[in-house]
Amino acid sequence: MNGEQPxxxxxxxxxxxxxxxxxxxxxxxxLANAYRSGRMHHAILIEGPQGVGKATLAYRFARHMLAHPDPLSAPEMIADSGPDDPLTRQIASGASHNLLHLARPVDEKTGKVKSVITVDEVRKAGKFFGQTSGTGNWRIAIIDPADDLNRNAANALLKILEEPPKRSLFLVLSHTPGRLLPTIRSRCLSLRLQPLSAPDLDLALGHLGAAPGEADAIIRLSEGSVARALLLRNYGGAEIAEAFVDIIERGSLANREPIHKLAETLSARDRDVAYQFFTELVIDRIQAMARDAGAAGDLNEADRLARLSVELAEHFATAAAYNLDRKQTVLHVFTLFFR
Structure with missing residues (x-):
């Protein structure tokens, strides 16, 4: 992990x-062909599950454009770049004057990453595009992910998208595009990425240092996501998932000991990432259960679980917004499930 990058x-x-x-x-x-055509859309919505490579693709395409500012003479394929390539090093260090990465900022008071992308961050894009590039090159903004924009920030982004500057490109990343303003989606060209295949996920994990065969069990649980694989491998995600499924399969609150044990584990001071993994796991698993119930013809159970997934998402959002006690937040998940 690069500890300096939240x-x-x-x-x-x-x-x-x-x-x-x-x-x-x-x-x-x-993307390469769209760029070579000289008629590329000014905003591309790169959507897909979390951890499948959306941000890596965005940076990769940005490097391609900045390295070949004339679309008509650009290569037909986006090539790998070496770590010693000057442009690659410039982008990696955040020193490129032609590329802006907008994400949730760090709160200067707490040192923690904020829960949303604020309007002040989007205003940076306004200033960024308002400056004249000394090289006449493209100016590219990566919004990572746009799901994190609060209402004011989303409206500010929309204003820029409505009147895009010349030679500008917005790469708008989204895990759940249905949460975006419809007006933002309508101004973007959608490009959906699918989960990685097992062989590609194996290669990706090998690139990150996993030994051959080491990640076989993790790959089966990762649903094609490198991020989920790393959570399972390095943050105790496998144990968290196993504990959650075991509690759900018990079918009642009769034995509260494993529930309290899981809640205490997730509420520990250094378990921020594990807790976030749990909140996503809960929603994903219950939505999957709703789909399975529907496929089996149990429409009442499918409806109950679908409604529960929405209620739990709101529960987690409220807990995050008001910094509520995590142990009680986790405990309430099972109260809602078994009511």
Whole structure:
């Protein structure tokens, strides 16, 4: 983990520093051809599950454009770049004047990453595009992810998208595009990335240092996501998932000991990432259970679980917004499930 970069998981390579991408050949070819055509859309919504390579693809395409500012003479394929390439090093260090990365900022008072991308961050994009590039090159903004924009920030971004500057590109990343303002989605060209295949995920984990065969069990649980694989491997995610499923399969609150044990584990001071993994796991698993119930013809159970997933998402959002006690937040998950 690059400890100086908030939000980067242990064992991961920050997207701006990652020079290779596994899978997504069709998406890369689409972007390269769209750029070469000279008629590329000014905003591309790169959507797909978390951890499948959206940010890495965005940085990779940005490097491609900045290295070949004339679209008509650009290569047909986006090539890997070496770590010693000057442009690669410039982008990795955040020193490029032609690339802006917008993400949740660090709160100067607490030292922790804020829960949203604020309007002040988006205003940086306004200033960024308002400056004249000394090289006449493209100016590219990566919004990572746009799901984190609060309402004011989303509206501020929309204003820029409505009147995009010349030779500008917005790469808007989203794990859940349905949460974005419809007006933002309508101004973007959508490019969806699928979960990685097992062979590609194996290659990606090998690139991050996993030995051959070491990650077989993790790959089966990762649903094609490198981020989920790292959470399972380095943050105790496998044990958390196993404990959650075991409690759910018990079917009642009769034995509260494993519930309290899980809640205490997740509420420890140094378990921020594990807790976030748990909140996502809960929503994903219950949504999957709702789909399975629907497929089996149990529409009442499917409806109950679908409603529960929405209620739990709101529960977690409220707990985060008001900094509520995590142990009680976790305990309430099972109260809602078994009511």
């Amino acid at each position: 939000g980067v998981l242990e064992g991961a390579i920050p997207p701006g520093e990652n020079t290779v991408l596994f899978g997504h050949d069709a998406a890369q070819s689409f």
